[in-house]
Amino acid sequence: NAGVTQTPKFRVLKTGQSMTLLCAQDMNHEYMYWYRQDPGMGLRLIHYSVGEGTTAKGEVPDGYNVSRLKKQNFLLGLESAAPSQTSVYFCASSYAGLAGYTGKYFGPGTRLLVL
Amino acid sequence: AQTVTQSQPEMSVQEAETVTLSCTYDTSESDYYLFWYKQPPSRQMILVIRQEAYKQQNATENRFSVNFQKAAKSFSLKISDSQLGDAAMYFCAYRSSGNQFYFGTGTSLTVIP
Numbered sequence: 001n002a003g004v005t006q007t008p009k010f011r012v013l014k015t016g017q018s019m020t021l022l023c024a025q026d027m028n029h030e031y032m033y034w035y036r037q038d039p040g041m042g043l044r045l046i047h048y049s050v051g052e053g054t055t056a057k058g059e060v061p062d063g064y065n066v067s068r069l070k071k072q073n074f075l076l077g078l079e080s081a082a083p084s085q086t087s088v089y090f091c092a093s094s095y096a097g098l099a100g101y102t103g104k105y106f107g108p109g110t111r112l113l114v115l
Numbered sequence: 116a117q118t119v120t121q122s123q124p125e126m127s128v129q130e131a132e133t134v135t136l137s138c139t140y141d142t143s144e145s146d147y148y149l150f151w152y153k154q155p156p157s158r159q160m161i162l163v164i165r166q167e168a169y170k171q172q173n174a175t176e177n178r179f180s181v182n183f184q185k186a187a188k189s190f191s192l193k194i195s196d197s198q199l200g201d202a203a204m205y206f207c208a209y210r211s212s213g214n215q216f217y218f219g220t221g222t223s224l225t226v227i228p
Contacts, residue, residue, distance in 0.1 A: 031214065042206065042220040050214075088158060096214070103150050103208075104216065106160035 002026050006091050006107035013081040013114045021076040021110050023091030030096040032074035033058075033104065034066060036087040043090065049074055050096070081114045088112070119209050121219035128197045129227050135182075136192045136222045138207030144168075148210040149183065149190045154221070155203040163205070166190065194224075202226045 004025045013019055023032065033048040045058030049068040063085060065077045074093075078085060088111050092104040118141045128134035140149070151163040166174045166183050174181050178198075182191045194201055207219040 033216075040220065043218045045216070090160060092160075094214075103148070103152075103162045103165050103210075104160075105162075106152075109158040111158075 004091055004093055004105050004107035006089075006110050008110060009108065010111045011113070013078075013112065015082060015114060017081050018077070018079050019081065019112075020078075021089055021091075021112075023074045023076070023093075023107055024072055025074075025091075025093040025105070026072060027093060027095075027105065028071070029093035029105070030071075031094045032068065033092045033094075034064070034074065034076045035090045035092065036060065037090060037109075038087050046076065046089075081112075083114045086112060086114045119207055119217045119219040121205075121207055121222050123222045124220070125223045125225070127225040127227055128194070128201075130197055130199060132197055133193060133195045134197055134224065136194075136205050136207075136224065138190045138192070138219055140188050140190065140207075140209045140217075142188065142209065142211070144211055146212045149181075150208040150210065151179070151181070151190075151192045152206040152208060152218075153201075153203045154206065155200075160206070164192065197226050199226050199228065 007022045034046040035043040044060045047066040049055045052071040055066045067075045088109050090109050091107040094104045120139045147168045149166045153161045153163045164176045164179050178195045180193045204221045206221045209217045
């Protein structure tokens, strides 16, 4: 079981460039999430998905798009990167049920620097 | 709306001593989950302990235990026999019955040798 994996681990972009972050989980979780973490602000939810083919906006969705074409994958896209998107990005997954809920499982993070 | 507050941005503890990290939350629900996550310098978020709101008994995981005060909406984490590897950022989190998840802003724990 690899759990939640993220690629790439680190990336440098120039303003205006685009990129896609890939998240994969092998736990058959229904729910997947993208967070960004900035100093002093904790974790903020960007987008999330409650199942294959569905996505929804979180707290800070502007400038990002997501897709969940397969249950195990959740992609985060930046169409035109801005310096304000410099951050550490975390993917997480969880199962949908309330009973016996075990919390979210997080990936190792992707550090993104936009120049 | 639910909020999670960690009022201690930084804490320090001597190795082998005990430290308590505070967390309070605001909710009108009766059924929910609470969590403590650890984020070491490697940045990987690791689940430390969880508590179901309907359970009166405080959760315990080895050296980690919680003091869950439902009426006071308080959920503190106690780390006993602190070790150097416990140094990390600790996040308190709340999960509602509707699967809404809220994180606190974190407490940075330093362990002094």
